[in-house]
Amino acid sequence: MEHYTMNLNLKVWRQKNSASKGEFKLYRVENISSEMSFLEMFDVLNEQLIRDGEDPVTFDHDCREGICGACSMYINGKPHGPWQANTTCQLHMRAFKDGDTVVVEPWRANAFPVIKDLMVDRTAFDRIIQAGGYISVNTGNAVDGNALPIEKDKADASFAAAMCIGCGACVAACKNSSAMLFLSAKVSHLALLPQGAPERKSRVMNMVAQMDKEGFGSCTNTGACEATCPKEISISNIARLNQEYLMAGLTAE
Amino acid sequence: MLNAKIPAGPLESKWTDYKGHCKLVNPANKRKLEVIIVGTGLAGASAAASLGELGYKVKAFCFQDSPRRAHSIAAQGGINAAKNYQNDGDSVFRLFYDTIKGGDYRAREANVHRLAEVSTNIIDQCVAQGVPFAREYGGLLSNRSFGGTQVQRTFYAAGQTGQQLLIGAYQALERQVALGNVKMYSRHEMLEIVKIDGKARGIIARDLVSGELERHFGHAVLLCSGGYGNVFYLSTNAMGSNVTAAWKAHRQGALFSNPCFTQIHPTCIPVSGDHQSKLTLMSESLRNDGRIWVPKKQNDTRKATDIPEEERDYYLERRYPAFGNLVPRDVASRAAKERCDAGYGVGSSKQAVYLDYASAIERYGRTEANKQGRNNVSLEEIIAMGKEVVKEKYGNLFDMYEKITGENPYEVPMRIYPAVHYTMGGLWVDYELQTTVPGLYALGEANFSDHGANRLGASALMQGLADGYFVIPYTIGNYLADEIYSKAIATDHPAFAEAEKAVSDRINQLMNIRGKQSVESFHKRLGKIMWDKCGMARNEEGLKQAIQEIQALKKEFWSDVRIPGEINGMNPELDKANRVADFIELGELMCIDALNRNESCGGHFREESQTEEGEAMRDDANFMYVAAWEFKGEHQWELHKEALNYDVIKPSQRNYK
Numbered sequence: 001m002e003h004y005t006m007n008l009n010l011k012v013w014r015q016k017n018s019a020s021k022g023e024f025k026l027y028r029v030e031n032i033s034s035e036m037s038f039l040e041m042f043d044v045l046n047e048q049l050i051r052d053g054e055d056p057v058t059f060d061h062d063c064r065e066g067i068c069g070a071c072s073m074y075i076n077g078k079p080h081g082p083w084q085a086n087t088t089c090q091l092h093m094r095a096f097k098d099g100d101t102v103v104v105e106p107w108r109a110n111a112f113p114v115i116k117d118l119m120v121d122r123t124a125f126d127r128i129i130q131a132g133g134y135i136s137v138n139t140g141n142a143v144d145g146n147a148l149p150i151e152k153d154k155a156d157a158s159f160a161a162a163m164c165i166g167c168g169a170c171v172a173a174c175k176n177s178s179a180m181l182f183l184s185a186k187v188s189h190l191a192l193l194p195q196g197a198p199e200r201k202s203r204v205m206n207m208v209a210q211m212d213k214e215g216f217g218s219c220t221n222t223g224a225c226e227a228t229c230p231k232e233i234s235i236s237n238i239a240r241l242n243q244e245y246l247m248a249g250l251t252a253e
Numbered sequence: 254m255l256n257a258k259i260p261a262g263p264l265e266s267k268w269t270d271y272k273g274h275c276k277l278v279n280p281a282n283k284r285k286l287e288v289i290i291v292g293t294g295l296a297g298a299s300a301a302a303s304l305g306e307l308g309y310k311v312k313a314f315c316f317q318d319s320p321r322r323a324h325s326i327a328a329q330g331g332i333n334a335a336k337n338y339q340n341d342g343d344s345v346f347r348l349f350y351d352t353i354k355g356g357d358y359r360a361r362e363a364n365v366h367r368l369a370e371v372s373t374n375i376i377d378q379c380v381a382q383g384v385p386f387a388r389e390y391g392g393l394l395s396n397r398s399f400g401g402t403q404v405q406r407t408f409y410a411a412g413q414t415g416q417q418l419l420i421g422a423y424q425a426l427e428r429q430v431a432l433g434n435v436k437m438y439s440r441h442e443m444l445e446i447v448k449i450d451g452k453a454r455g456i457i458a459r460d461l462v463s464g465e466l467e468r469h470f471g472h473a474v475l476l477c478s479g480g481y482g483n484v485f486y487l488s489t490n491a492m493g494s495n496v497t498a499a500w501k502a503h504r505q506g507a508l509f510s511n512p513c514f515t516q517i518h519p520t521c522i523p524v525s526g527d528h529q530s531k532l533t534l535m536s537e538s539l540r541n542d543g544r545i546w547v548p549k550k551q552n553d554t555r556k557a558t559d560i561p562e563e564e565r566d567y568y569l570e571r572r573y574p575a576f577g578n579l580v581p582r583d584v585a586s587r588a589a590k591e592r593c594d595a596g597y598g599v600g601s602s603k604q605a606v607y608l609d610y611a612s613a614i615e616r617y618g619r620t621e622a623n624k625q626g627r628n629n630v631s632l633e634e635i636i637a638m639g640k641e642v643v644k645e646k647y648g649n650l651f652d653m654y655e656k657i658t659g660e661n662p663y664e665v666p667m668r669i670y671p672a673v674h675y676t677m678g679g680l681w682v683d684y685e686l687q688t689t690v691p692g693l694y695a696l697g698e699a700n701f702s703d704h705g706a707n708r709l710g711a712s713a714l715m716q717g718l719a720d721g722y723f724v725i726p727y728t729i730g731n732y733l734a735d736e737i738y739s740k741a742i743a744t745d746h747p748a749f750a751e752a753e754k755a756v757s758d759r760i761n762q763l764m765n766i767r768g769k770q771s772v773e774s775f776h777k778r779l780g781k782i783m784w785d786k787c788g789m790a791r792n793e794e795g796l797k798q799a800i801q802e803i804q805a806l807k808k809e810f811w812s813d814v815r816i817p818g819e820i821n822g823m824n825p826e827l828d829k830a831n832r833v834a835d836f837i838e839l840g841e842l843m844c845i846d847a848l849n850r851n852e853s854c855g856g857h858f859r860e861e862s863q864t865e866e867g868e869a870m871r872d873d874a875n876f877m878y879v880a881a882w883e884f885k886g887e888h889q890w891e892l893h894k895e896a897l898n899y900d901v902i903k904p905s906q907r908n909y910k
Contacts, residue, residue, distance in 0.1 A: 035658075056825070069321070092657065123319065126320075134383075134428045142374070151392055152390050
């Protein structure tokens with residue numbers, strides 16, 4: 001791949017803290033290599049800001065290899081930017097060309113308040129897991145791993161749902177800020193396994209109740225979540241969630 | 254002074270005997286005992302969940318926004334366990350033996366045997382939690398093989414085993430949070446250990462959002478804070494991975510062991526420029542089919558595909574005809590460095606070698622044509638069929654490579670280069686995982702105990718979960734049973750006030766330097782010194798230079814670093830400055846340790862200690878010990894030695910020829 005350099009105009013959301021009002025600020029970065037990752041381009045910007053005595057841009061990031069789910073930038077109107085099945089940290093600068101203007105915002109959702117600049121508070125996801133996103137088994141109680149054969153198809157489908165990295169792009173992409181794709185991935189992961197069966201009903205009821213309490217919106221099946229998910233979590237998980245919820249409701253005592 | 258507290262008796266019954274005789278804490282007393290856990294990766298999350306289940310009052314801390322993001326999540330390959338589901342002759346003893354040998358005879362027999370024993374429980378526990386391991390059509394668990402072993406004992410979930418295991422432990426942890434047994438403090442960083450009457454009694458943590466310092470009491474403190482590979486700046490570690498928690502413990506009296514033992518992985522995507530912030534691992538399995546080469550001509554700028562066969566140097570096949578491209582990790586890494594240093598490197602940085610799939614694609618294509626019973630197939634067709642086979646085997650890795658480099662590895666050879674991946678060294682712990690400070694424990698990669706001088710693939714996940722689920726729940730009881738008379742200490746105790754003041758003074762000092770150079774620029778310079786002089790190959794002269802350069806860097810850092818922003822509020826530059834200051838001190842100790850260990854073993858290669866053919870040469874007569882360093886003051890450490898006794902295994906020189 002031919003390597004090239006570019007100059008870019010950045011329009012970046014700056015917000016001091018959750019209580020203050022934010023605004024867009026314009027920055028220019030020069031000699032950006034097409035081989036850089038998007039976050040490395042932000043490293044360059046931040047070094048520039050530090051040198052000029054300004055406050056660098058705060059953003060979440062950690063593994064920078066697309067698996068921890070920390071990075072969360074809304075780039076030119078799309079969570080994680082223009083590439084399909086991709087996280088912000090794996091977006092590379094060859095996606096842009098010289099002279100481009102790039103608009104960068106935080107995830108925007110009531111349930112994800114801004115902490116600073118591009119960093120938001122996603123602890124609502126942890127609380128949804130606390131409401132039932134687990135199998136209640138204490139350490140040391142397990143039977144032999146092969147005592148319970150599980151159909152390969154089901155194990156694979158469960159794994160496909162469990163691949164969710166909890167980044168919140170689905171919420172950011174949804175016009176209603178719904179967390180249904182995230183929630184349905186966890187419900188599916190556990191509902192597809194026999195180990196998850198004993199708590200199946202209470203799990204889905206409690207997790208949905210917690211999601212509503214956190215202030216996420218409703219699902220209207222537009223599919224923006226699936227289209228933006230970096231791990232390609234399928235919207236069919238939402239159908240499964242609805243089915244699980246309905247069954248749990250119908251058979252509730 | 255070093256007492257590893259290894260139980261008496263035959264190796265295979267030590268752990269059973271220990272469990273049968275260690276002290277217990279009754280349930281009513283557990284409710285009164287508080288445990289602090291720093292870090293929520295596999296070791297920390299599993300310990301927090303297990304101790305919460307037992308009834309202890311647990312407080313868990315992580316610097317990430319959620320415990321689910323700890324760097325254990327990035328592990329790809331798998332987790333070893335001596336299940337022998339494949340009926341291929343595996344056993345607890347073989348897993349134990351492979352781990353000791355893989356570690357080049359620098360690990361403790363008793364700890365490693367216990368690790369092998371509990372490995373089978375880990376798989377059962379994870380399956381019960383709903384970890385979706387790969388399965389066969391019959392519904393049973395699938396295994397694959399990994400380096401350094403002759404059996405198939407690695408359990409996996411595609412290339413995301415670490416993620417799935419961590420999510421399992423995270424969910425168990427969140428269940429305890431919901432039950433009120435664990436209180437979770439995310440976006441918090443531990444910045445000091447509080448000691449009272451010689452025992453660890455709490456920590457000072459900084460809330461990274463508000464910038465406030467907090468005092469937390471605990472009857473015991475567990476450090477599960479991971480490894481220190483980021484001392485090299487560029488590594489496969491996450492950006493936030495740091496040594497700070499372990500280093501504070503070290504400065505408070507916990508010995509630090511074998512810091513120079515670092516693992517450098519041969520197949521990573523190479524550095525593309527000065528802007529590079531981290532390196533990405535490409536699974537080692539790619540070496541099974543790929544051929545590694547560089548041009549025979551120095552500074553050859555032609556495209557790989559334009560270089561004819563006879564002008565390529567397949568240097569691993571040339572130097573190691575018996576093992577070829579499958580030589581062990583350390584050998585492959587050093588050979589790549591040697592070629593690049595000599596001017597044969599490729600790519601824009603010239604710090605890379607080719608990993609070429611062209612011949613594998615053709616070979617697989619021909620096999621496929623044979624399978625289909627077709628003769629007279631054109632080369633184009635054979636190559637097309639071969640690409641399909643390679644895609645099935647390695648498709649996700651090839652995709653990842655293309656995403657990062659923009660090159661299509663089905664058409665042009667991949668460029669790879671070695672990168673820092675894991676650190677075997679860490680806080681010295683005894684059999685109970687207790688450091689030399691009573692009440693202070695270290696689990697997982699943060700301790701030094703199980704991997705000797707080199708870790709085998711798929712063993713890091715095993716150790717993290719072994720320590721957290723199955724070891725600490727027993728060994729901590731043996732300590733806490735004597736603490737039931739100790740009431741919780743109020744955090745207005747002078748020791749807490751003093752520790753908080755020390756942290757606050759240091760932060761103020763850092764902020765008031767108001768120099769000219771960014772934290773990042775210091776970190777990069779430290780990384781370059783470490784990589785050049787304490788990296789894949791080390792020698793006396795280089796290490797001595799490195800020590801001086803690091804001391805000078807430390808001085809410069811403390812007089813010219815520029816940290817923008819404020820103390821009271823979110824300030825990632827300040828967080829980073831705290832970490833880099835500790836990395837600088839650690840870097841010096843690593844060089845001192847590497848200088849002291851005048852032998853080559855595992856990941857540590859001293860140029861003075863090699864055979865005529867350039868192979869690593871161990872020196873058991875002089876160095877069969879754990880080097881445990883005691884902090885004595887700025888730039889001063891005292892060496893303590895723990896002799897390694899091999900009662901069951903007879904050490905031999907590793908030989909790959």
